[in-house]
Amino acid sequence: xxxxxxxxxxxxxxxxxxxxxxxxxxxxxxxxxxxxxxxxxxxxxxxxxxxxxxxxxxxxxxxxxxxxxxxxxxxxxxxxxxxxxxxxxxxxxxxxxxxxxxxxxxxxxxxxxxxxxxxxxxxxxxxxxxxxxxxxxx
Amino acid sequence: xxxxxxxxxxxxxxxxxxxxxxxxxxxxxxxxxxxxxxxxxxxxxxxxxxxxxxxxxxxxxxxxxxxxxxxxxxxxxxxxxxxxxxxxxxxxxxxxxxxxxxxxxxxxxxxxxxxxxxxxxxxxxxxxxxxxxxxxxxxxxxxxxxxxxxxxxxxxxxxxxxxxxxxxxxxxxxxxxxxxxxxxxxxxxxxxxxxxxxxxxxxxxxxxxxxxxxxxxxxxxxxxxxxxxxxxxxxxxxxxxxxxxxxxxxxxxxxxxxxxxxxxxxxxxxxxxxxxxxxxxxxxxxxxxxxxxxxxxxxxxxxxxxxxxxxxxxxxxxxxxxxxxxxxxxxxxxxxxxxxxxxxxxxxxxxxxxxxxxxxxxxxxxxxxxxxxxxxxxxxxxxxxxxxxxxxxxxxxxxxxxxxx
Numbered sequence: 250x251x252x253x254x255x256x257x258x259x260x261x262x263x264x265x266x267x268x269x270x271x272x273x274x275x276x277x278x279x280x281x282x283x284x285x286x287x288x289x290x291x292x293x294x295x296x297x298x299x300x301x302x303x304x305x306x307x308x309x310x311x312x313x314x315x316x317x318x319x320x321x322x323x324x325x326x327x328x329x330x331x332x333x334x335x336x337x338x339x340x341x342x343x344x345x346x347x348x349x350x351x352x353x354x355x356x357x358x359x360x361x362x363x364x365x366x367x368x369x370x371x372x373x374x375x376x377x378x379x380x381x382x383x384x385x386x387x
Numbered sequence: 388x389x390x391x392x393x394x395x396x397x398x399x400x401x402x403x404x405x406x407x408x409x410x411x412x413x414x415x416x417x418x419x420x421x422x423x424x425x426x427x428x429x430x431x432x433x434x435x436x437x438x439x440x441x442x443x444x445x446x447x448x449x450x451x452x453x454x455x456x457x458x459x460x461x462x463x464x465x466x467x468x469x470x471x472x473x474x475x476x477x478x479x480x481x482x483x484x485x486x487x488x489x490x491x492x493x494x495x496x497x498x499x500x501x502x503x504x505x506x507x508x509x510x511x512x513x514x515x516x517x518x519x520x521x522x523x524x525x526x527x528x529x530x531x532x533x534x535x536x537x538x539x540x541x542x543x544x545x546x547x548x549x550x551x552x553x554x555x556x557x558x559x560x561x562x563x564x565x566x567x568x569x570x571x572x573x574x575x576x577x578x579x580x581x582x583x584x585x586x587x588x589x590x591x592x593x594x595x596x597x598x599x600x601x602x603x604x605x606x607x608x609x610x611x612x613x614x615x616x617x618x619x620x621x622x623x624x625x626x627x628x629x630x631x632x633x634x635x636x637x638x639x640x641x642x643x644x645x646x647x648x649x650x651x652x653x654x655x656x657x658x659x660x661x662x663x664x665x666x667x668x669x670x671x672x673x674x675x676x677x678x679x680x681x682x683x684x685x686x687x688x689x690x691x692x693x694x695x696x697x698x699x700x701x702x703x704x705x706x707x708x709x710x711x712x713x714x715x716x717x718x719x720x721x722x723x724x725x726x727x728x729x730x731x732x733x734x735x736x737x738x739x740x741x742x743x744x745x746x747x748x749x750x751x752x753x754x755x756x757x758x759x760x761x762x763x764x765x766x767x768x769x770x771x772x773x774x775x776x777x778x779x780x781x782x783x784x785x786x787x788x789x790x791x792x
Contacts, residue, residue: 287636287637291642294646303649303657308645311494311642316642
């Protein structure tokens with residue numbers, strides 16, 4: 250996870266031009282995996298606070314939207330990687346896309362104040378996160 | 388009794404005003420990414436800013452000059468234009484970050500879009516500058532910053548292993564993400580040792596007509612105030628390390644950082660986080676806008692004082708009006724406030740030698756500070772901290788931008 254100025258496509262291109270070589274797919278996947286798992290954990294913590302009534306529905310919804318956006322950014326960073334043809338990169342991108350969709354569903358469940366739907370999407374997101382953790386970048 | 392109260396107020400305002408958008412975000416990121424491992428950076432930065440603040444106060448008390456005015460007088464207008472431009476640009480970026488921080492605090496509580504709150508936040512800053520006095524800004528707003536003590540409370544409620552915390556005060560290298568570790572360390576230095584603090588502190592001393600008899604007060608206010616203030620930054624880092632890191636959360640947004648107080652403080656956690664961020668950023672925004680106006684007025688030789696009504700120092704008032712507007716526009720352009728903050732903090736460290744080294748020359752000149760010139764130790768501490776930070780920034784800032792690990 251970066252958190253400082255993030256690598257935009259331009260920065261990646263400059264880095265490639267300077268280094269004169271293609272990026273290691275393992276590192277590309279590793280960075281995106283770490284970032285995606287961080288967003289997924291944040292979504293879990295936010296929903297945990299909402300379930301315990303320590304966080305408002307409004308904040309939790311906003312936090313989940315931000316997590317979903319973060320997951321989309323990670324997916325986009327993989328999609329713009331020149332080595333997308335690598336099967337491992339494509340698998341990781343698909344898994345992160347699924348996590349993004351599940352986080353969006355979780356946000357909608359929170360909005361409707363439906364704890365059962367929140368729990369269901371939580372289980373699915375945990376499973377997806379586990380697959381990503383043990384998957385292509387492991 | 389009056390002197391003791393004055394001293395206490397000075398310490399408490401320095402201490403309570405320590406937390407703002409830079410210190411909060413860099414500490415939260417440091418704790419979430421590297422646990423307690425970057426505590427040493429906060430301790431080092433606190434030592435640097437305490438020593439520099441003491442020097443700025445001493446210069447003002449003995450020479451009745453602010454830092455900007457003294458550098459301009461000693462080195463000439465042409466030389467001064469370099470640190471002036473560097474500091475002015477940084478002030479705009481950091482002010483934009485602080486205004487963004489106020490808007491984010493409101494967004495965290497209301498769930499509404501950030502951009503709705505940028506102009507009201509900027510307007511609030513401007514109104515207080517226009518209508519307020521230096522004392523109101525320095526004491527009133529800073530005292531509100533005591534809310535950030537909630538991070539210290541959170542640390543005690545989370546029961547850390549104190550030996551692990553203490554271990555973080557010794558610099559160690561991480562096992563991974565070296566460039567990122569260096570970038571955050573540099574950002575912590577930049578968040579704490581801000582050039583604006585020096586001139587603001589000295590301008591405050593001139594506004595309050597400090598003299599040689601205030602040297603002891605100056606030493607205590609700078610040392611204790613900054614020292615205690617750094618404990619709040621450390622508490623943010625420790626809370627983040629205890630709550631976010633074990634869950635694998637690396638802070639990249641304020642929504643993530645805002646989650647850190649909830650396990651320790653329950654439903655008050657989010658409110659207190661937002662209040663700490665909002666009040667801290669509001670206080671810092673006032674200080675930076677005021678410092679920008681001080682710096683320009685002192686460079687141009689205009690009337691300047693926050694205690695004068697605007698018509699008595701119209702150009703001074705115009706300057707803070709314009710800079711608050713420009714900073715609001717920077718945030719309204721859609722730039723991410725957290726990324727802007729981190730970049731501004733790292734750039735601060737690159738600019739720091741340009742501002743600090745001429746200042747050190749003055750503190751070694753008897754024409755300005757009489758027999759109270761710097762000791763060799765004082766000079767060495769600043770040269771080492773600022774020089775090492777600068778060299779580190781030259782390496783890690785490009786590396787981080789280019790995606791190094």
